[in-house]
Amino acid sequence: MNAPVRRGRPALVDPAALIRCALDLFVEHGYAATRLEDVAHAAGVSKGTLYLYFDSKQALFAAVVREGLVPALAEGEALVAGWTGSGPDLMRQLLAGWWQLIGETPLGGLPKLMIAEARNFPDIAELYHREVMQRGCALVARAIDYGHARGEFSSPGDARTVDAVMAPLLLYVLMKHSFGPIADACCGASEADDIRFRIEFSIQALLP
Amino acid sequence: MNAPVRRGRPALVDPAALIRCALDLFVEHGYAATRLEDVAHAAGVSKGTLYLYFDSKQALFAAVVREGLVPALAEGEALVAGWTGSGPDLMRQLLAGWWQLIGETPLGGLPKLMIAEARNFPDIAELYHREVMQRGCALVARAIDYGHARGEFSSPGDARTVDAVMAPLLLYVLMKHSFGPIADACCGASEADDIRFRIEFSIQALLP
DNA sequence: TTATTAACTGAACATCTGGTCATTAAAAAC
DNA sequence: GTTTTTAATGACCAGATGTTCAGTTAATAA
Numbered sequence: 018m019n020a021p022v023r024r025g026r027p028a029l030v031d032p033a034a035l036i037r038c039a040l041d042l043f044v045e046h047g048y049a050a051t052r053l054e055d056v057a058h059a060a061g062v063s064k065g066t067l068y069l070y071f072d073s074k075q076a077l078f079a080a081v082v083r084e085g086l087v088p089a090l091a092e093g094e095a096l097v098a099g100w101t102g103s104g105p106d107l108m109r110q111l112l113a114g115w116w117q118l119i120g121e122t123p124l125g126g127l128p129k130l131m132i133a134e135a136r137n138f139p140d141i142a143e144l145y146h147r148e149v150m151q152r153g154c155a156l157v158a159r160a161i162d163y164g165h166a167r168g169e170f171s172s173p174g175d176a177r178t179v180d181a182v183m184a185p186l187l188l189y190v191l192m193k194h195s196f197g198p199i200a201d202a203c204c205g206a207s208e209a210d211d212i213r214f215r216i217e218f219s220i221q222a223l224l225p
Numbered sequence: 226m227n228a229p230v231r232r233g234r235p236a237l238v239d240p241a242a243l244i245r246c247a248l249d250l251f252v253e254h255g256y257a258a259t260r261l262e263d264v265a266h267a268a269g270v271s272k273g274t275l276y277l278y279f280d281s282k283q284a285l286f287a288a289v290v291r292e293g294l295v296p297a298l299a300e301g302e303a304l305v306a307g308w309t310g311s312g313p314d315l316m317r318q319l320l321a322g323w324w325q326l327i328g329e330t331p332l333g334g335l336p337k338l339m340i341a342e343a344r345n346f347p348d349i350a351e352l353y354h355r356e357v358m359q360r361g362c363a364l365v366a367r368a369i370d371y372g373h374a375r376g377e378f379s380s381p382g383d384a385r386t387v388d389a390v391m392a393p394l395l396l397y398v399l400m401k402h403s404f405g406p407i408a409d410a411c412c413g414a415s416e417a418d419d420i421r422f423r424i425e426f427s428i429q430a431l432l433p
Numbered sequence: 434t435t436a437t438t439a440a441c442t443g444a445a446c447a448t449c450t451g452g453t454c455a456t457t458a459a460a461a462a463c
Numbered sequence: 464g465t466t467t468t469t470a471a472t473g474a475c476c477a478g479a480t481g482t483t484c485a486g487t488t489a490a491t492a493a
Binding site for chain 2: 467468469470471472473
Binding site: 023024025026027028029030062063064065066069 | 437438439440441442443
């Protein structure tokens with residue numbers, strides 16, 4: 018059971034740190050253009066060490082996706098399950114929470130990465146689709162149904178409504194991680210204002 | 226002026242066809258994972274022939290972006306300029322036209338490609354941002370302002386409103402070219418219905 | 434102290450692909 | 464028919480990078 022009785026040199030490397038570095042670089046440069054040597058260097062280890070923790074570059078990519086968003090989903094599910102206020106306020110909380118927990122963190126780069134690479138890695142795409150997208154959609158659908166049942170929203174939480182509700186925020190985070198450096202030069206409003214605006218825009222579309 | 230007086234072997238290759246093949250493969254596999262040999266093979270020419278028409282892989286990519294969407298924009302601009310009906314109907318025409326001319330054609334893959342590669346190719350991203358995104362946003366902004374001036378829309382056509390209005394359709398086309406093959410297995414409604422739904426969703430958010 | 438075990442390294446290997454170029458093909462000019 | 468000019472080819476080159484592995488380091492056990 019216990020008494021691991023460590024022998025040999027103790028491990029210095031934190032695998033989670035390797036995954037974080039890989040996420041950052043994959044998001045910034047894309048999968049193919051990210052060299053494992055850069056990931057290793059960013060994490061302060063050698064290229065060979067990566068192979069002690071991941072079988073291949075693709076396995077590292079899979080780990081980035083697997084360890085990324087699933088934990089954050091649980092938090093949102095708890096929020097919706099325990100809600101007792103109004104439907105629009107639930108949506109505000111849910112979408113603002115998504116932004117805080119995912120959108121504005123490094124995890125916000127995952128949607129861009131997955132959209133770019135889904136067709137090259139069907140297995141990983143299927144994992145993301147099942148464990149992240151479908152669970153996330155079910156979560157938002159429950160929130161919309163909550164408001165619909167109270168007569169505050171005109172549509173029930175079907176798949177297309179969920180998709181359209183999330184679209185403004187999702188597109189924002191995609192743009193932030195792709196054209197962000199370019200667009201920053203021109204448009205000037207603050208990020209927080211942009212997010213609030215898009216949340217209210219989506220809620221407006223749900224009202225009767 | 227005229228009398229080109231052709232000498233030597235006449236050209237058999239249509240550069241536009243090379244660009245079309247490159248677009249298809251870039252969209253399917255991404256920039257880095259697309260081999261020039263595959264592009265050449267798809268177009269029925271040899272790899273060396275590509276270099277008679279494009280200096281480098283990046284130049285081919287730039288051509289794909291440059292020749293892609295700019296022509297379609299002119300059509301939309303003419304529609305808005307000559308419109309005399311209601312604001313919501315103008316938006317319906319504009320968004321449905323975008324779908325017919327871009328979304329459901331191979332050109333619909335360009336947004337995914339640009340989001341994936343913008344940070345790797347700042348020059349091309351800047352070109353796309355200036356010639357496609359900004360012109361496209363100005364076009365939609367004009368349509369929203371048209372309805373706003375008639376009291377049919379609550380918001381004027383500012384940048385954030387335009388972005389939120391286009392988001393459902395844009396995200397749909399991104400998904401179609403990334404998770405499309407995977408998601409097809411589960412959700413079943415027709416594409417045309419999906420598009421109509423998203424157009425009406427965006428218009429609903431604009432109403433007072 | 435010595436032996437043993439596990440973590441870690443980085444040089445070397447194998448492959449893949451963007452890019453080049455000597456060669457061949459096909460047309461017009463003479 | 465011969466020469467000239469342009470189009471097209473595909474074998475080849477060079478650089479980059481995912482992957483491996485013999486060797487090194489640092490801890491415990493004897």
